[in-house]
Amino acid sequence: MRQVKIATWNINSVRMRRLIVERLLNEAAPDVLFLQETKCQDGQFPVADFRKLGYDHVALNGGRGGYHGVAIVSRLPLADVQVREFCEKVGDPRHISAVIGEGNSAFRVHNFYVPAGGDEPDATINPKFDHKLRFLDEMKDFLPTAGGGLPDVVVGDLNVAPHEHDVWSHKALMKIVSHTPIECEKLEAVRSSVGYVDIARRFVPLEEKLYSWWSYRAKDWRAADKGRRLDHIWAHPNMAARVSDFRILKDARDWDRPSDHAPVVVSIEV
């Protein structure tokens, strides 16, 4: 019996933040790191830097490079890497998945970057919000059939803070994209379509404030603490009991030239 440690992090440009990715690999030492918003074409990804640290297995979906982009950086082999397009959008890299482990302990991890959705929470006038809602609907249809017999884990920047205490003020954010009722309902519908367990809330009660993102725009993000829990790790119901050591590495929000998201980490028994 051993533990596989996984981390998910919206890095907001992997080239700009190569050094703090290395810091995470050195200090938190995940076996597998799932990145979102790499903003990097596959040929520009700093593969050699991570390989030096023992992360020999890299799977990329970077598209044309400027926007979005997801990646997997691993010191364990990655099998059957798959990339799926959502909402029939070409060049909109928001998903990559791979199988980790072997035999009875193998599982697939889906790494998602859900569309942010723009500012106006009205799908009739804001195409970005419409895209976000359609993306969530498509996830709900996709995931129940995506496992291929293996249990799976969903990680990533899902860009929705679904519960009251996943935001600094439920009342203030009810009409703000990321916490509107329709988004929260749709994200919960995705999760319950397979019965995934929201690992963060298995370890931290729903009544307790819990965030993974703090805006760059706050003067003192830590003092203001106006955060949102946008980054998630969900485990298949058959796997949830194998997940432990949940942490949000809030200190990384203060590293040199930080991302506005903090890494989320768990260990999985294999």
Next chain:
DNA sequence: ATGTCCCTGACCCAGGGA
């Protein structure tokens, strides 16, 4: 709460995206 940060493309700044 209109603030900050990163991208691209074109040229050291504007506009889009988050």
